[in-house]
Amino acid sequence: MTTIALRQGRVRTGFRESRALLLTALAVLVLLVSLAALGLGATGVPLSRTLSIVADAIMGRTAAMSGDGLIILQVRLPRLLLGLLIGAALASSGALMQGLFRNPLADPGLIGVSAGAALAAATTIVLGDALLARLIGPLPFTALPIGAFTGGLLTTLALYVVATRSGRTSIATMLLAGVAFGALSGAVMGLFSYVSDDRQLRDLSFWSLGSLSGATWAKTMTVVPFILPTLLAMPFLARGLNALALGEAEAFHLGVPVQRVKALAILLVAVAVGASVAAAGMIGFVGIVVPHMLRLMAGADHRMLLPASALLGAALLVAADTVARTVAAPAELPIGILTAAIGAPFFLWLLLRRPGGMAL
């Protein structure tokens, strides 16, 4: 009996310690990356100065604001917060989708939200001036993000309706319908870029590569009410997703309200990813690489995976954005280029170093 108790104790405390340790380490990483992001850029600000500026702002002493103070508080801080939110949203949406599809390679875009948002954005860019502007006058600059967000949500809703028969959503049907819609959207996007003029083409390619540039307090604060609640709600699905990993029937046997979990997961991802894409365009690979890394490091329990993905995704996206705006300063690289250029080889390396290869 003592050996059982000992072994039991080790499994138990080992689990708790490693979980707390990992989350603490990731939180520290987010903090360090954030400080670096505030200090680094075309105008370098030393760490001590950065800290005192942020401290002053928190204490409400903004009266005597210097030049670097303005850069940090009005330019870099809103961009940092936007990056943290979007990184967290993309990575934890990826973890959620992988749990729902029971496939470690599922992407948050699988439910059509990215393709729908992209199509709506492309339509706004190419046809907005020609059609809409004639009816309502010059388009406000918010037309693109609003259009993208609405397009993403509507597409996901349509796929959900297609895949739901008599109250049960077939995840496989949703996946296949998403693939079909993605192909269709790709075709229309191709057509748009074929007929668009030079300026529209530039807008299109810039948007499809993703960027955090143009982050203002107004933009960041518009995204907060969409992303923050979904991030806070996601961990509540952890138990359901753990059970779903065994299969839908097994999850039902374990008392999980399967249909409710599916619908809620799809809704949360559609809102979080839709808001991210609307604010920063298409940023690839964060949603796949981050949860995958964490599973290799700390296992598959979604109670750990979802918060850890949010933290690591936030840190990675801010780090990538900092590189994107410093590597060729004062010019900026689209962040999607960086995440894909770093993410794809890293992902291949992860797959190849596993002894069993790609076990799906």
Added chain:
Amino acid sequence: MSALLEATDLAYHSGGRALVDGIDLSFAGGSFTVIVGPNGAGKSTLLRLLCGELAPARGNVRWNGEKLHAIPAWRLAHRRAAMPQASDLNFPFTVFEVASLGTQGIGRGLSGSDRQRLAFEALEQADVAHLAPRNYQTLSGGERQRVHFARVLAQLAAGRTLEAQQALFLDEPIASLDLKHQLALLESAKNLARRGLAVIAVLHDLQLAAGVADDLVLLHQARLVTRGSPDTVLTPATLAEVFGVALHGNALPTSPWMRVQA
């Protein structure tokens, strides 16, 4: 003994074919019932109807008089556990985590360490406690099946804090087990029946079924052929008619002819 689970005129169709057709059956707590029949007879479908996983096309299943489909999933999960034929897992869960799934969100007044104790005891009972920290994906088929048995045992143990009357459904639980673990699993299931649970299993091995079951349910072509004690169900006539095999000698062993070494 009154019936815990009662099926009335149960029918289920798929692709225009009846998989279960007009079956009336009742199951009491404290008895081990084994469903037997040739391939495609409807055994697994019947089991999935009885545990609430499938909704019947006709007829209904009642749990103590209450319609099974009116019972919410979480409450049902306290009353019965079901072990699937096979379950693949695409994520690197540890064996301990898989067993713990049986206790997550189930039970009343259980602390986190109570749940972990229940999961660990279930692993011990299924003889897989030594695998607790291992990645489930690296296990053999038989080891996986034992881990799932541990998971349903843990679920029943946690559910017992809320529901006194429970049932256990096993769909070919011993298909990939070695002989020792086949017998051990059936012994465990039998013990649960002795403690008052209704245990309902699908088994292919008629000799093991006859040895362990209090009651056999024989299905053929989606219909109930007969139900009763093993020696009344497994006669040379039914074996020839339903399974198409001739029986040499004239009787099957009616008590376990192999036992696990204590």
